[in-house]
Every structure is written in C-alpha cells, then in structure tokens.
Amino acid sequence: MGSKPAPFSDIGKRAKDLLTKDYNYDHKFTLSILSSTGMGFTATGLKKDEVFVGDINTLYKSKNTVVDVKVDTYSNVSTKVTVNDILPSTKAAFSFKIPDHKSGKLDVQYFHHHAAIESSIGLNPNPLLDFSAAIGSSDLSLGGEVGFDTASSSFIKYNAGIGLNKPDFSAALLLTDKGQTLKASYVHSVNPFHSVAAEMTHGFSSLENSFTIGSSHAVDPFTVVKTRFSDNGKSAMLYQHEWRPKSLITFSAEYDSKATHAANPKYGIALALKP
Numbered sequence: 001m002g003s004k005p006a007p008f009s010d011i012g013k014r015a016k017d018l019l020t021k022d023y024n025y026d027h028k029f030t031l032s033i034l035s036s037t038g039m040g041f042t043a044t045g046l047k048k049d050e051v052f053v054g055d056i057n058t059l060y061k062s063k064n065t066v067v068d069v070k071v072d073t074y075s076n077v078s079t080k081v082t083v084n085d086i087l088p089s090t091k092a093a094f095s096f097k098i099p100d101h102k103s104g105k106l107d108v109q110y111f112h113h114h115a116a117i118e119s120s121i122g123l124n125p126n127p128l129l130d131f132s133a134a135i136g137s138s139d140l141s142l143g144g145e146v147g148f149d150t151a152s153s154s155f156i157k158y159n160a161g162i163g164l165n166k167p168d169f170s171a172a173l174l175l176t177d178k179g180q181t182l183k184a185s186y187v188h189s190v191n192p193f194h195s196v197a198a199e200m201t202h203g204f205s206s207l208e209n210s211f212t213i214g215s216s217h218a219v220d221p222f223t224v225v226k227t228r229f230s231d232n233g234k235s236a237m238l239y240q241h242e243w244r245p246k247s248l249i250t251f252s253a254e255y256d257s258k259a260t261h262a263a264n265p266k267y268g269i270a271l272a273l274k275p
Helices: 013-020
Strands: 027-034 039-048 051-062 065-072 077-087 090-098 105-111 115-122 128-136 140-149 154-166 169-176 181-191 194-203 209-220 223-230 234-244 247-256 266-273
Touching: 013 169, 013 181, 013 194, 013 209
Parallel strands: 027 266
Antiparallel strands: 027 039, 039 051, 051 065, 065 077, 077 090, 090 105, 105 115, 115 128, 128 140, 140 154, 154 169, 169 181, 181 194, 194 209, 209 223, 223 234, 234 247, 247 266
C-alpha cells in the first residue's frame, strides 16, 4: 500500500486480529490447492456440536480477473467475479447466490494516494447501500461508514474512527453502533517475538464498560501461542504450529469462570493443509 491509507474496515484491525483471529472452538478442516495456471481449489469441513457442514471453493485467476465459485452443504452456490484495475486504482466485484435471486451485489473500491473509498449496492428493487471512506496515510487515517436501507428509507449504521499505525504499535478509536458505543484498541510489539493488545468499550446508553487484553508469543519460527482475558470472566488460549510449509494445526480453548452449564470449558482444533 505504500503511503496510502487502508480502508476504513482496517482501522483497529491489528489489535482485533491478535485478540480474535484463529480462535476456533469447533472441529475444522481445510484443504487448499493452488496451481501455477491460476486455478485454486479449497475444501472446508466444520463439525459444530453434532452437525457437520462444509463447502467446496474454486478460484480462477486470469490477468486482472478473478472468478470465485463456492458450493456448500445445502447446495447453495455463491459466485463472485472481481475485476482489478477496471479503471485506474479501481476494483469492482459482482457477486450473487443461487437460489437467492435477490442476493446480487456490486462492490467498488477506489484507492487514491490519500484516500480509500469502498461502496456496495444490492442489485434488487430495494437495495441496501453501504459507503465507507478513509483519508490520510498509512500512518494516520480518519474515516467513516454509513449504511442505508432504501426499503425503509433509514440509516442502518453510521460509524467513524481514527487509526494510528507505526511499525511497533497501532492504536485506534472507533465510534460505533450509531454513536452509542466508543471502542479504543491498542497493540504493541514488545519485540519481534512478543506482542500485547488491549481493547476497551464504553456504552453511552448503558454506561457499561468492558475490556479485553491479549498477547501473542512466537515460541520458535513455526509456533505461536496466544492468550486472551476478558472482564466477563472468559479466558482463552491458542496454540498454532506450522508442521509443514503453509500447513497449520491450531488448538484453541476457552474457559468461562461465570458459566454453570456442562459445556464449559470449550475446545477446538483446526487443520489447514496446503500441499
């Protein structure tokens, strides 16, 4: 990206990834195969409680066009066609699902040296409209997003935020839930092997505060251990090991000190294979 600002959705992403990414409390299996001709194949299976679901995803790349087709367990077919550089610094994507004939959607992204703009419109008689923009640079960005429902002629969301990014730390302040929630996050790289993050949330209407803290530790070049603690009494831990190039096995566990049901604690395992 160079000095260009990231999209609005990326404000606070570094802290969110450390606190939530790869945590999984089910049984998940993923097999990904990518050929040199631009064809890609991914099969995913997920066992949640006693239910097993899965999908098969096929990806095809040709010059500046990417076609992504996914079929799930319930015979739903999702298709997305992305065209890069359809105009200078502009990317457009058309997506739809079968048999849902009202699921068509058009997404357009535009990246300028000092701005990142994203828009989305549903391709149906009463579409949902989404628009977000961020201005600044890769170090400091300010942005917002709005969502409008044409069926009810009302705004369904409007959020704003500011993000500061440096090589060793990132901080973000977000006003979400139509201005009802203030969220602050911070992530700091203590050294190349250890990072810590924190997120605090304040509700203006409820006057409730919450916080989550977490850490990430690179035990060796192939192993990462993450921890997370929240004020609601939940503690989580993750162990991820790259047992062969680009193939990962991840163990996750969460304990809720305030829970009384028999499902406590929760465990999960995810296996990702890339031959």
